[in-house]
Amino acid sequence: MTTTNKISPQTPSQTIGPYFAYGLTPEQYGYNFKSWVDNKMVDPSKNLNTITIYGKVYDGKGNAINDAMIELWQNDGETKLFGRYGTGSDESNHFSFLTIKPNSVDGQAPYINVIVYMRGQLLHSYTRIYFSDEELNNSDITLKSIPKERQHTIIANKTSDGYEFNIYMQGLKETVFFQI
Amino acid sequence: MGKLIYNQFDMELQPPYKAPDYKSTILRAPSKPLIITKKNLSELSGPVFKDFKLGILDHDLTKNAIKYGDPIGERIVVSGKVTNELGQPIPNTLIEIWQANAAGKYIHKVDQHDAPLDPNFLGAGRCMTDANGNYKFYTIKPGAYPWGNHHNAWRPNHIHFSLFGGDISSRLITQMYFPKDPLFEFDPIYNxxxxxxxELLVSSLDLSITEPEYALGYRFDIVLRGHNETPFENK
Structure with missing residues (x-):
């Protein structure tokens, strides 16, 4: 079996660098350029079950990173949502998103895809947010494929403010990142 | 349109997470092996562009931030085609760009470089690819600038690009460079x-894109990961 299809070489990735904010998240950082996306992924006046997901991104020394950009991509077949937020507009370097929890698809635990970008990353990192109050986590095929002691790194903890999801780039608590 | 085929990052072409000469990677690169997952619905779909309408000058950085007059510097056209790994064009996908001004200064508040801002230049733009995957920006050629990576470190002139394509795996953030930049050999990000x-990140001077009496043209074609299933020629 042969194919005449020639594969074109992938354009290499480069870092987002420290200065993306006025281009990619301009309104969040107070630049005079309209944002096409932000961290309000749903309209709370139209959605009763909104949740807030918040957290920080930590480097290998445990310092909260103030120039990361986070994107959330979710799709459960019914609702497709996208959000983007930088960690540099809040003094404590938090990100936060307003969204809804996705439904389970094919019996899997509900999750949201996350892409992490920052200065010092030549390639972006993929991870997922699972939710601590989901029984399906116990039988989820992806979670089970991860060493037990690392599973908690991608499960957001339910708190009185929503769900807390911290991302650790390195170290004992290093977040599970995926090859996608 | 056939089924979407995923391709992994080609690590013979892509930079690694950790590249110690680029010092910020040392504390920020994931250190444990990546986990391989099955693709689900959520990885299979691109972002929703909602009701957002691009501004009519979003693609023209020489005009989209004018306060008093034209921005200073060398006006250029940057144009190219966005395809997947089989050369199939990717239409209607958003491209966002950002860059320094002609003096090598970013408008970003944390840029400490002692160079002037241009009151008529923001340095950010965006456009959608057309039905054939083509895009075009007008901008000012960005200047080189120093950075703190090592003694006397200077970045080659570049424009940052952000692209989507059809799904989460085709997402790309990259930088376009200019031909024969003498700073290439010293730049740990490029290297x-x-x-x-x-060389895939180096644009080429292209007279067919150049607009006579107006702006030099640089071509920068982009290949995103993955492709659509196409029939085999021989079985």
Whole structure:
């Protein structure tokens, strides 16, 4: 079996660098350029079950990173949502998103895809947010494929403010990142 | 349109997460092996562009931030085609760009470089690819600037690009460079890419894109990961 299809070489990735904010998240950082996306992924006046997901991104020394950009991509077949937020507009370097929890698809635990970008990353990192109050986590095929002691790194903890999801780039608590 | 086929990052062309000459990677690169997952619905779909309408000058950085007059510097056209790994064009996908001004200064509040801002230049723009995957920006050629990576470190002139494509795996953030930049050999960000991938980020001067009496043209074609299933020629 042969194919005449020639594969074109992938354009290499480069870092987002420290200065993306006025281009990619301009309104969040107070630049005079309209944002096409932000961290309000749903309209709370139209959605009763909104949740807030918040957290920080930590480097290998445990310092909260103030120039990361986070994107959330979710799709459960019914609702497709996208959000983007930088960690540099809040003094404590938090990100936060307003969204809804996705439904389970094919019996899997509900999750949201996350892409992490920052200065010092030549390639972006993929991870997922699972939710601590989901029984399906116990039988989820992806979670089970991860060493037990690392599973908690991608499960957001339910708190009185929503769900807390911290991302650790390195170290004992290093977040599970995926090859996608 | 056939089924979407995923391709992994080609690590013979892509930079690694950790490249110690680029110092910020040392504390920020994931250190444990990546986990391989099955693709689900959520990885299979691109972002929703909602009701957002691009501004009519979003693609023209020489005009989209004018306060008093034209921005200073060399006006250029940057144009190219966005395809997948089989050369199939990717239409209607958003491209966002950002860059320094002609003096090598970013408008970003944390840029400490002692160079002037241009009151008529923001340095950010965006456009959608057309039905054939083509895009075009007008901008000002960005200047080189120093950075703190090592003694006397200077970045080659570049424009940052952000692209989507059809799904989460085709997402790309990259930088476009200019031909024969003498700073290439000293730049750890550019050199983190394996040798045979580097030239893929270097635009080429193209007289067919150049607009006479107006602006030099640079071509920068972009290939996003993955492709659509196409029939085999021979079975």
């Amino acid at each position: 983190a890419i394996p040798k045979r991938g580097r």
